[in-house]
Amino acid sequence: MKYTILMRPNYNVAYHEAYVNMCQVELKSLLTAYNFLESEPTIQEVNKATYMTFESEVTLNANVLKSICRLSFFYALFQIVEKDLFKPILIEYAPDFEEDLSIRLKYNGKTNEVITRMMMNLALYHSDFFDEPHLKLLDPLCGKGTTLFEAMINGYDAYGVEKDKKHVADLGTYITRYIKDARFKHTNQRGKLIHNRKTIGETFELQYAKEKDQYKTGDLRELKVLRADTTNFEGAFRHNSMHLIVTDLPYGVQHSGKEKGEKTIGLSGLLDQGLTSWDLYLKKGGAIAISWNIYTDTRESLIQIFEDHGYIVMKDLEMSKLEHRVSQAITRDIIIAYKG
Structure with missing residues (x-):
């Protein structure tokens, strides 16, 4: 059977051609994970619309269809009945939040939420947990929360670490207001993380449920953000509890982290020290996706x-x-890396 995905319009001319190639990698990763890949996905331009076509010997099952809906570039799916005849495929999928959750909050240095979603999917389909219903994601350099919000849209528990006090405050204020406006049942609190009698950092926690019945039965999702140094947050979360780590490394050396005595450690030093800390929380079989500026x-x-x-x-x-x-x-x- 032959299928084609109508790609979401992308108006960022700076990397449109590269973006299409990236989307091919994303789709191929999904199909490979589910063992549905028969041939390389191909691109077709029709007027101003872009389609990505792929083949499968069997009908796509519900889990694959749901995963296709979550692709960063997904707009609509069709089965190609004849050469120029596309049959729309109705997919029953309702995300926990609308996509505007990760879009509304604007600030300088924000990573494009579409690329964030792609990174999350690339990590997911290179992990052992791509078909599990309830995942936990950590962003150890979470900024104001774009990756965490994308995780929440997918129904994941989301955990973040961020050193900047204002970023954490803005994140907490924004998501609290958003979830109230959306009429989710929820509780939230701020506190401190203390480990071995030492204060590691301040915390913001949110527990919520989309439906009242879920809230009553304790079927809750969680967002937890810790204001702390990403290279040292021992005791923040349960060890070996995260399925995915997705983060955007700082683009400028001035944000790359400090050792004692305010000595700049650079991006390599930040990643090296960070992995020592992050690895404690990632499950075996989990995956990490990082992005960075190649000029650093x-x-x-x-x-x-x-x-x-x-x-x-x-x-x-x-x-x-x-x-x-x-x-x-x-x-x-x-870069995508797997924890074996």
Whole structure:
């Protein structure tokens, strides 16, 4: 059977061509995970619409259809009945939140939520947990929460670490107001994380349910954000509890982290020290997706750090298609690593 996905319109001319190639990698990762990949997905331009076509020997099941809905570029799915005859496929899928959850909050330095969703999917389909219904995601450099909000849209529990006090305050204020407006049953609280009699940082926690019955029975989802140093937040979460780690490394060296004595450690140092801390929380079989500005450090250098920490980095030809220009000063790339 032949299927085609109408791709979501993308108006960012800076990396449109690269973005289409990235979407091919995303779809191929999904189909490979579910063992539905028969041939390479192909691209077709019809007027101003872009379609991505793929083949499967069997009918797509409900889990695959739901996963296709979650693709970063998904707009509509069709079965190709004849050469120029497309039959729409109705997919029953209702996300926990509307997509505007990750879009509304605007600020300088925000990562595009579509790329964030793609990174989340790439990590998911290179993990052992792609078909599990309830996942936990950690963003150890969460900023004002774009990755966490994308995780919430998918129904995941979302956990973040952020050093900037204002970022954490803005995140908490925004999500509290949003969830009230959406009339979700919820509780939220602020507090402090204390480990071995030492204050690690301040916390913001939110427990919520989409339906009242879920709230009454304790079927809750969780958002937890810790204001702390990403290289040192021992005791924040349960060890080996996270299925995915997805984060956007700082684009400028000035944000790359500090050692004692205010000595700059650079991006490689931040990743090296960060992985020592992050690895405590990632399950075996989980995966990490990171993005970074290639002008701050090389792909080879960061891959070596992952491998030194025992991770298996996806280094096939497909992964070379993930590099894309954002602006004159920023060209972003993505690394996916698996914890074996």
